[in-house]
Amino acid sequence: MPELPEVETVCRGLSATLSGRVLARVDQHRPDLRFPLPDNFARRLTGRRVESVGRRAKYILIRLDDGQVLLIHLGMAGRMVVTPPDRAAGFAPATHDHVVFRADDGSVVAFNDARRFGMMDLVAEADLPRHRLLAGLGPEPLGNEFHxxxxxxxxxxxxxxxxxxxxxxxxxxxxxxxxxxxxxxxxxxxxxxxxxxxxxxxxxxxxxxxxxxxxxxxxxxxxxxxxxxxxxxxxxxxxxxxxxxxxxxxxxxxxxxxxxxxxxxxxxxxxxxxxxxxxxxxx
DNA sequence: ACACGCTCCTGAACGC
DNA sequence: TGCGTTCAGGAGCGTG
Missing domain, CATH: 1.10.8.50 (Helicase, Ruva Protein; domain 3)
Structure with a gap:
């Protein structure tokens, strides 16, 4: 049930876990969430280093070292479940863990979304402002443009x-x-x-x-x-x-x-x- | 341009 | 116990 504050907190948690880390392995367990996942989704993420984790509205923006941005919306029930390296041995995906990211330090981040109202996309940084999900968004309520x-x-x-x-x-x-x-x-x-x-x-x-x-x-x-x-x-x-x-x-x-x-x-x-x-x- | 209703999906909390 | 119904949530989309 994430609104802006929950998404912001998820971003901070993800940043602590993933920033600077390489995505050693990505497992995609179904072809779609609310929309189809991009072509070659897991392959395009594998081996990429996470440069930063940011937020726009309720969207999580994970910037990668090749100029791509992983766009994630949690929908109504989406969660990013972090398992730290010391507990990740023998990790097995839970029901509704649709995408599982494994970092090079052993951390596991599972995107879990029972209702599949969440969305993910992978886009070039330069195309981000024109992205169909972001283009029409109003100002950030905590930003200077909102008065x-x-x-x-x-x-x-x-x-x-x-x-x-x-x-x-x-x-x-x-x-x-x-x-x-x-x-x-x-x-x-x-x-x-x-x-x-x-x-x-x-x-x-x-x-x-x-x-x-x-x-x-x-x-x-x-x-x-x-x-x-x-x-x-x-x-x-x-x-x-x-x-x-x-x-x-x-x-x-x-x-x-x-x-x-x-x-x-x-x-x-x-x-x-x-x-x-x-x-x-x-x- | 704006307003509104429908839809996606599942689990939890109910009522019988 | 078990079944059916209702509800919750975000937001894209089609229609008026």
Missing amino acids: DAYLSARLAGRRTPIKAALLDQTVVAGLGNIYVSEALFGAGISPRRLAASVAGRRAERLVPAIREVLSAAIAAGGSSLRDYVQTDGELGYFQHAWAVYDRAGEPCRDCRCDVETTGGVHRIVQSGRSTFYCPAKQR
């Missing part, structure tokens, strides 16, 4: 709920269902409000609210990075003390209002997905 003037401009004229607009990766790249609910709570904005009406003061509140929610989750992920690398790659959401997400009927975080009369956190469905919010605090 209230930009957001107001992008939301102007849009007659869809702000919840849906923030899930649109061309508006801002990296938010998912959970952090959108959390950010709107932080900004005191109702998820039902039309996107076009989020301007001025509200946009000024929303941008920092998004940044704070993501930054806090990344910080929480950083603290669990050691576990992530050393154990089984289990990687749920870090911030399980959510303010509103998955808390229907409970008081929102720090809520002073009476649950008996307000009903607490409300759950509604927008665009077929759950949204959680506190009507007393979000307008």
